[in-house]
Amino acid sequence: xxxxxxxxxxxxxxxxxxxxxxxxxxxxxxxxxxxxxxxxxxxxxxxxxxxxxxxxxxxxxxxxxxxxxxxxxxxxxxxxxxxxxxxxxxxxxxxxxxxxxxxxxxxxxxxxxxxxxxxxxxxxxxxxxxxxxxxxxxxxxxxxxxxxxxxxxxxxxxxxxxxxxxxxxxxxxxxxxxxxxxxxxxxxxxxxxxxxxxxxxxxxxxxxxxxx
Numbered sequence: 001x002x003x004x005x006x007x008x009x010x011x012x013x014x015x016x017x018x019x020x021x022x023x024x025x026x027x028x029x030x031x032x033x034x035x036x037x038x039x040x041x042x043x044x045x046x047x048x049x050x051x052x053x054x055x056x057x058x059x060x061x062x063x064x065x066x067x068x069x070x071x072x073x074x075x076x077x078x079x080x081x082x083x084x085x086x087x088x089x090x091x092x093x094x095x096x097x098x099x100x101x102x103x104x105x106x107x108x109x110x111x112x113x114x115x116x117x118x119x120x121x122x123x124x125x126x127x128x129x130x131x132x133x134x135x136x137x138x139x140x141x142x143x144x145x146x147x148x149x150x151x152x153x154x155x156x157x158x159x160x161x162x163x164x165x166x167x168x169x170x171x172x173x174x175x176x177x178x179x180x181x182x183x184x185x186x187x188x189x190x191x192x193x194x195x196x197x198x199x200x201x202x203x204x205x206x207x208x209x210x211x212x
Contacts, residue, residue, distance in 0.1 A: 025076060025077075026072055027073070027074065028073075028111075028113070029074045030110025031107035031108055031110055032110045032113045033089060033105045034105055035092055035093060035105040035106075036075070036081075036084050036088075036089045036105075037108070037113055037153065037159070038157060039088045040070070040075075040081060041151075041153040041154040042150075042154040043080045043084065044066070044080075044120065044150040045150045045151050045154055047063045047066070048143050048144075048146055049147060051063065052140060052143060052144060055136065055140070057131050060124060060127055060131065060139070061128075062079075063143075064121070064125055064128055067120040067121035067124050068121055069081070070117045071114060071117045074114075108162075109171060111165065112162035112166065112171050113159070113161075113162065115162070115165040116153075116159050116165070117161070119160075119161045119164070120146060120150075123142050124142075124146065127140075127142040127143050127146075
């Protein structure tokens, strides 16, 4: 009787837990939501800045793990990837659709993005090794370069890893970098006059109220 209960419990648990599909787990999304990719890059920038400021080795642990998890499983085992895909991206897309009706995130090829994540993994792993070997300056330089590359993607949607992938293997959707940079600069210029007009309107309204 004592052996029956554990056996029943094991059977119930095994029936209720879905089998893990290892091939699906070790996969990368294709295509990739570019909004999510840029938000992940922004998260990498934030982590890199923390390391550059505090200069503590333990900051490299989540940074390196994040790249390893994203290379191996996409966002599945990456805490940053999960936060971005489940919370940050839907929130940003809702806001953008409110400002620009009909907005839809651009879908980009997955393989170049995975290659870019592998380059990030190489940089963070090399920085961790350099720190362990007593070369913190090398670690700081590597993470500084990583932060600069991630900033380009987060701000301008320019993925240096994707450019490298395109140069090596070719990628039609990776060749519009200049067009995307041009659009980003145009949007930035449009936002500045809009902010200036809003400030001017507020100033005029305040003067009118004072005259009353």
